[in-house]
Amino acid sequence: MLVNSVEKAAPLPVAVIGAGYWGPNLVRNIAMNPSTSLSWVCDVDLARAERLASTYAGARAIDDVWAVLGDVDVEALAIATPPSTHAELAIAALQAGKHVLIEKPLASSIEDAEKMVAEAEANDRVLMCDHTYCYTPAVQYMRDVVHRGELGELQFIDSVRINLGIVQRDVDVVWDLAPHDLSVLDVVLPPGVGVRSVSATGADPIRSGQTCVAYLSMELDGGAIAHVHVNWLSPTKVRTMILGGSRRTLRWDDLDPTQRISIYDRGVEVSLDAEPNSPSTRQIAYRIGDMVAPALREREALSGVLDEFVASIREHRAPLTDARSGLRVLRLLDAARTSIANGGCAIPIEGWCTT
Ligand SMILES: NC(=O)c1ccc[n+]([C@@H]2O[C@H](COP(=O)([O-])OP(=O)(O)OC[C@H]3O[C@@H](n4cnc5c(N)ncnc54)[C@H](O)[C@@H]3O)[C@@H](O)[C@H]2O)c1
Structure with a gap:
């Protein structure tokens, strides 16, 4: 029987950055999806991160994104922070060798978005935009x-x-x-x-x-x-x-x-x-x-987003809503x-x- 690449591989360890309104939806789906595992919940507001992480076994809370980037066990980041922070966080994550799922809109300027696209390509990492619908x-x-x-x-x-x-x-x-x-x-x-x-x-x-x-x-x-x-x-x-x-x-x-x-x-x-x-x-x-x-x-829809994110990483291909699609929207x-x-x-x- 053929087993697809998402099912046979170990779950992808993902850290979620941003525990505000949308972050909890990412956290819940990452924790529930068999192809992903939730490693960190990170927010500059530590209490917020702790509240969210405490509801999922094995998830740790932190307020220092740089520590998350230094964790070699983390393979990917899901970023749900305000749009003005997307470029800085995503570029740092890509340079640290992480794959990135970033919330819409990709960035708050075309210039930033182009830098993000270039950084993903230079580091051979997946940069996917969460165009949920x-x-x-x-x-x-x-x-x-x-x-x-x-x-x-x-x-x-x-x-x-x-x-x-x-x-x-x-x-x-x-x-x-x-x-x-x-x-x-x-x-x-x-x-x-x-x-x-x-x-x-x-x-x-x-x-x-x-x-x-x-x-x-x-x-x-x-x-x-x-x-x-x-x-x-x-x-x-x-x-x-x-x-x-x-x-x-x-x-x-x-x-x-x-x-x-x-x-x-x-x-x-x-x-x-x-x-x-x-x-x-x-x-x-x-x-x-x-x-x-x-x-x-x-x-x-978010479970489909995660399936596509993981599949694109495993299959070494662009996801449906890759950074270029995010740039077209921008x-x-x-x-x-x-x-x-x-x-x-x-x-x-x-x-x-x-x-
Ligand atoms: N896909 C969707 O359907 C959907 C729906 C709603 C929001 N969003 C997107 O999600 C993103 C977040 O929106 P929101 O409504 O959750 O915002 P929010 O303000 O409710 O939450 C953002 C969180 O990020 C934290 N944060 C800010 N800067 C940070 C940093 N540098 N490091 C760590 N944490 C940081 C804040 O403390 C806050 O808790 C936006 O890009 C928004 O457009 C997507």
Whole structure:
């Protein structure tokens, strides 16, 4: 019987850096996953690290990241600290020979992200970005459907991620929430379809000092348009993405566990008669077909993140959401920031294409 590389190897010892809001989710999954073992929980706030580590047998708490980097038994770090600290911590870890799973966004500037990509390549280590949603069964299904061409030619993408969110100190709503939508775009867009430009508008109606509501529009290769709405001020929570194609339209609703994905065989078609350039000769036809809701297994996305992290290390390959994918997401975030600061003008993106 074939045993895959993740199952047969000893568990990968991982230290978690950052025990705030998201760190505990990493800690729990690392402790539970048979292919990983939890070695350290590290936070500059030692009491916080101790509280978290004390709930898992064998995990030790520490407030000194440099001591963790010096521990030869630690093979990998999972970093869940604020984005402004990502570059320094990840580069130090890569130089110490550790593999790194880093939270989104990869870094807080493109310059830092490029240094991180270079450092991972120079040290031959895996640097993976925790683009969590890319590992949900729904997004993996969406990726397969789009890559097999079942939707036809992509015409539009509409993503909404709104709720009453925590107003962050070091990032605005675009850098906090849009990495999720943009990373999904990054893995779902078919090879060869890239983003050509980003225009964005944002507002801070509560005068918090951060953009709290934002709308991003992206022009895609082939004439399609992608739109992302992110908002910290909405009392209703919405998590939907619609992918409209020339043959079918797919709707992902992450808050509906009974029907996360719906595929509609419905759409609008334009047919042309003998004089194609005359508007009066265009025929608009509405196609009304079935809707299919595939059965998807339920699985916590972070367990898929860890499986991919370990498999990419064992198989010596890039993970699905490698640092380059993190950098592509960052280029869109950076363009959105520039656009918002300049009244919503379109910012061209050179050579942005998935692989
Ligand atoms: N993947 C997801 O769905 C998801 C969800 C939420 C947050 N995040 C990401 O996780 C990261 C952390 O976010 P959070 O909401 O948990 O932040 P947080 O502020 O709640 O926690 C960060 C923790 O890091 C600690 N810390 C800061 N600098 C440190 C250092 N140099 N060494 C050790 N510890 C340090 C802080 O003391 C704090 O406990 C961010 O990048 C955020 O975008 C990802």
